[in-house]
Amino acid sequence: MLKATIDAETFRESIDAVAALVTECRLHVDETGIRTCAVDTANVAMVSLELGKDAFETYEAAPEELGIDIAKMKSILGMMSKGDLLSLNLAEGSHKLELSFGSYQYSVTLLDVNTIRKDPSPPAIELPGKVDLQGSALSSAIKAADVISDKIALGIDEKTETFFMMAEGDTDHIRLELGRDQLIDIQPAEARSLFSLDYLKDMGKVMARAEKVRAEIGVDHPVRFLFDLAEGSGHIQYLLAPRIEAE
Amino acid sequence: MLKATIDAETFRESIDAVAALVTECRLHVDETGIRTCAVDTANVAMVSLELGKDAFETYEAAPEELGIDIAKMKSILGMMSKGDLLSLNLAEGSHKLELSFGSYQYSVTLLDVNTIRKDPSPPAIELPGKVDLQGSALSSAIKAADVISDKIALGIDEKTETFFMMAEGDTDHIRLELGRDQLIDIQPAEARSLFSLDYLKDMGKVMARAEKVRAEIGVDHPVRFLFDLAEGSGHIQYLLAPRIEAE
Amino acid sequence: MLKATIDAETFRESIDAVAALVTECRLHVDETGIRTCAVDTANVAMVSLELGKDAFETYEAAPEELGIDIAKMKSILGMMSKGDLLSLNLAEGSHKLELSFGSYQYSVTLLDVNTIRKDPSPPAIELPGKVDLQGSALSSAIKAADVISDKIALGIDEKTETFFMMAEGDTDHIRLELGRDQLIDIQPAEARSLFSLDYLKDMGKVMARAEKVRAEIGVDHPVRFLFDLAEGSGHIQYLLAPRIEAE
Numbered sequence: 001m002l003k004a005t006i007d008a009e010t011f012r013e014s015i016d017a018v019a020a021l022v023t024e025c026r027l028h029v030d031e032t033g034i035r036t037c038a039v040d041t042a043n044v045a046m047v048s049l050e051l052g053k054d055a056f057e058t059y060e061a062a063p064e065e066l067g068i069d070i071a072k073m074k075s076i077l078g079m080m081s082k083g084d085l086l087s088l089n090l091a092e093g094s095h096k097l098e099l100s101f102g103s104y105q106y107s108v109t110l111l112d113v114n115t116i117r118k119d120p121s122p123p124a125i126e127l128p129g130k131v132d133l134q135g136s137a138l139s140s141a142i143k144a145a146d147v148i149s150d151k152i153a154l155g156i157d158e159k160t161e162t163f164f165m166m167a168e169g170d171t172d173h174i175r176l177e178l179g180r181d182q183l184i185d186i187q188p189a190e191a192r193s194l195f196s197l198d199y200l201k202d203m204g205k206v207m208a209r210a211e212k213v214r215a216e217i218g219v220d221h222p223v224r225f226l227f228d229l230a231e232g233s234g235h236i237q238y239l240l241a242p243r244i245e246a247e
Numbered sequence: 248m249l250k251a252t253i254d255a256e257t258f259r260e261s262i263d264a265v266a267a268l269v270t271e272c273r274l275h276v277d278e279t280g281i282r283t284c285a286v287d288t289a290n291v292a293m294v295s296l297e298l299g300k301d302a303f304e305t306y307e308a309a310p311e312e313l314g315i316d317i318a319k320m321k322s323i324l325g326m327m328s329k330g331d332l333l334s335l336n337l338a339e340g341s342h343k344l345e346l347s348f349g350s351y352q353y354s355v356t357l358l359d360v361n362t363i364r365k366d367p368s369p370p371a372i373e374l375p376g377k378v379d380l381q382g383s384a385l386s387s388a389i390k391a392a393d394v395i396s397d398k399i400a401l402g403i404d405e406k407t408e409t410f411f412m413m414a415e416g417d418t419d420h421i422r423l424e425l426g427r428d429q430l431i432d433i434q435p436a437e438a439r440s441l442f443s444l445d446y447l448k449d450m451g452k453v454m455a456r457a458e459k460v461r462a463e464i465g466v467d468h469p470v471r472f473l474f475d476l477a478e479g480s481g482h483i484q485y486l487l488a489p490r491i492e493a494e
Numbered sequence: 495m496l497k498a499t500i501d502a503e504t505f506r507e508s509i510d511a512v513a514a515l516v517t518e519c520r521l522h523v524d525e526t527g528i529r530t531c532a533v534d535t536a537n538v539a540m541v542s543l544e545l546g547k548d549a550f551e552t553y554e555a556a557p558e559e560l561g562i563d564i565a566k567m568k569s570i571l572g573m574m575s576k577g578d579l580l581s582l583n584l585a586e587g588s589h590k591l592e593l594s595f596g597s598y599q600y601s602v603t604l605l606d607v608n609t610i611r612k613d614p615s616p617p618a619i620e621l622p623g624k625v626d627l628q629g630s631a632l633s634s635a636i637k638a639a640d641v642i643s644d645k646i647a648l649g650i651d652e653k654t655e656t657f658f659m660m661a662e663g664d665t666d667h668i669r670l671e672l673g674r675d676q677l678i679d680i681q682p683a684e685a686r687s688l689f690s691l692d693y694l695k696d697m698g699k700v701m702a703r704a705e706k707v708r709a710e711i712g713v714d715h716p717v718r719f720l721f722d723l724a725e726g727s728g729h730i731q732y733l734l735a736p737r738i739e740a741e
Contacts, residue, residue, distance in 0.1 A: 172600065172601060173601050174601070175599045175601075177597055177599070
């Protein structure tokens, strides 16, 4: 059972964040809020979303697992206007989720959860380098790298306390360096890993809207991005596996 | 013979309204103004346009029938700026229509009217349900339905005095309800008919600009949309045949 | 050797002007500034660019010839923001040009100049008709002509001191006339030549930004467009061969 209202923009950003990686997911609902965790089909990237009950205007729920067609949900939410209030309703035992906003009422049949991959267990990796920066700065760097390459290296120069990103094309390369005063915060540690821009581009579009993104990196380790929604009541986490650096 | 000047925007909206359904038409010119009526190639939708002489800044004409390449006219009018004054000139017995706006002079050879389908006779159908609403609200509903289906049902709930639209996808459906206080006016009557979104989408883009659109509907009957141009001196009417509702 | 800083927007406009015709060029650098001159692969159009040292914030250089991949440079410069200051650095004897802007550092390996076509000798043609007009007016005329044809005639009516452009489609034609009071200046002379819109469209996009463009035309002769960058410290010239008018 779910009976809740939420700012349309907040819910749309949540769904967009998940839609960057997967087309369907298991949404877990209980008294404390909703959450999901999903891995892309190639097992390279993971997204986890938590929307606490405080992210909602009103919230009432009993534990349940919902099969959501994320791609379809995204296109429907695209019709909502900024400022709309969205009502979510799922009756006890029902397989139809009702969404209402403005004068619209939208009803979607839930997917059978058994046809959707189980939630992955988020790996417990400690990543020593931590950087807090504006989402828009991160997104710009990803776009810049994409002009000349399909890979990007993210790292930290421990001595200069600088976060760097680097991309190499056939005859050119680009480097972005952000020192302590251009970052919100930095916890320096030796770090440098290479990532596929294919995944980062989609994540970058979502993160561009975040005021603050935390990036956690290591040496040839995954990168973890963390950012908030709804003034801290919602949390999104991306985890992306590294690529092996060619000799 | 035609010698007239008109606000470029008004003329562009008129041509756009016709261009939503056909690529060429017969334009009837006389002392009282210009008008056309045309049916799409599949005989599913009809558009009729009337621009009275009051819609023009200056107007002088003798009765004549002009063969207009609507698609080409639309692309030419796209070059005009808002606020431009457009001059239309067709000399007695000439086959070249001259359009001037700004420092531009555009001359187009008229089509042979005999190669263009004759004007249809607008069917005299009485449609009992009548709804006046903002063009933008109608256009939004059409866009929303298009996300999940290729058909839309338009109807009136007589008891609640509510105008509704409904679309069904494979696993979901969407419903929009507009009560008396969200409408400009409503004349309730039992009404519900199904329409192809293919046609409605093109009409919707044109109607989105209208402050008020009247929609007339019945039970498994065509829908008629009526709206004005040029502060009431111009009238546009769309008529769209219903689709049979599948069991 | 080159060590210079320049307003990012000025440099981007310079590269865009060259990119409208060629994908690579020889850039000549010396104490007085940088310049290039290049012809498109079909030998129909020529661009020449001069950026005097006054166009730069700081400038220091020793004579050198640089092989530039214009297309790649254009995509990189697209990442810069308005107001950015761009640093150009080429060490003595190096083949890597360093560009820095904001927190980005971009390094590009220069092309071997011997693989790039030699600079053409700009032909010394005297074109009698001269017209000064807003770049945006010229660009609009080119766009309007493009709607109905693939060729445009540019000319001057000596008696009425009018600059005209004309394009003919199969059944229609368009004519734009700009008299002395709609132009910045005109030096009338009999002139009328026909040009391919393919080339003019790309040039038009660049010239649209110029406050003043001088167009020099003759009878069945090339057209020359001249305009400035960086408050007169930069000069761009396009030369386009005429097409033969079909009978």
